[in-house]
Amino acid sequence: xxxxxxxxxxxxxxxxxxxxxxxxxxxxxxxxxxxxxxxxxxxxxxxxxxxxxxxxxxxxxxxxxxxxxxxxxxxxxxxxxxxxxxxxxxxxxxxxxxxxxxxxxxxxxxxxxxxxxxxxxxxxxxxxxxxxxxxxxxxxxxxxxxxxxxxxxxx
Numbered sequence: 001x002x003x004x005x006x007x008x009x010x011x012x013x014x015x016x017x018x019x020x021x022x023x024x025x026x027x028x029x030x031x032x033x034x035x036x037x038x039x040x041x042x043x044x045x046x047x048x049x050x051x052x053x054x055x056x057x058x059x060x061x062x063x064x065x066x067x068x069x070x071x072x073x074x075x076x077x078x079x080x081x082x083x084x085x086x087x088x089x090x091x092x093x094x095x096x097x098x099x100x101x102x103x104x105x106x107x108x109x110x111x112x113x114x115x116x117x118x119x120x121x122x123x124x125x126x127x128x129x130x131x132x133x134x135x136x137x138x139x140x141x142x143x144x145x146x147x148x149x150x151x152x153x154x155x
Contacts, residue, residue, distance in 0.1 A: 010070065017066045027063035029053075041127070043120040090148045106142035 020036040021028060028036065030049050037044045044052070056064050056072050093107050093115050107115075113128045123131070135143050135151050143151075 013070060014066060017069055027061065027065045028069075029063050033064065041121050041123060043122060086149050086152060087145070089152075090145050093148075106140075106144050107148065108142050112143070 016036070017028070018024075020032050020039070022032050022035070030046065030053060033049050033053060034044065034046070037049065053062065053064055056068050058068050058071065059065075090107070093111055094105065109128050109132050112132060113123060113125070116123045116128070116131075132141070132143065135147050137147050137150070138144065
């Protein structure tokens with residue numbers, strides 16, 4: 001089925017799909033997709049969800065089945081980023097700085113929280129701290145360009 005996803009990623013996505021397929025019909029409708037997005041802390045309007053289903057729905061059933069979800073994840077993961085695109089994104093996130101005392105060449109926890117919240121992924125302080133700790137390989141409490149680049153390119 002998947003050309004890019006690992007077995008663990010396929011299992012995790014399948015488990016997540018089953019968890020939110022409330023009526024166990026093998027398909028996610030708008031309400032089930034809304035619950036999934038809420039669980040993932042991705043704020044989406046009903047209109048956004050309908051557009052998402054329309055975009056992902058390969059068989060025009062009006063819902064998303066597990067294969068359509070997997071196919072979408074394959075395509076998403078296959079997308080590659082050029083070095084200038086990575087640098088531009090990093091510089092944008094560093095520019096989101098909120099006049100804090102962090103160096104301007106790193107993404108601070110405040111910068112990360114602001115960027116995630118602006119993107120609609122509302123995160124608690126614990127969520128931000130956990131994400132930062134996951135990415136911060138140097139342990140300095142901020143994300144430098146190399147850590148940011150490694151995070152995006154590992155997928």
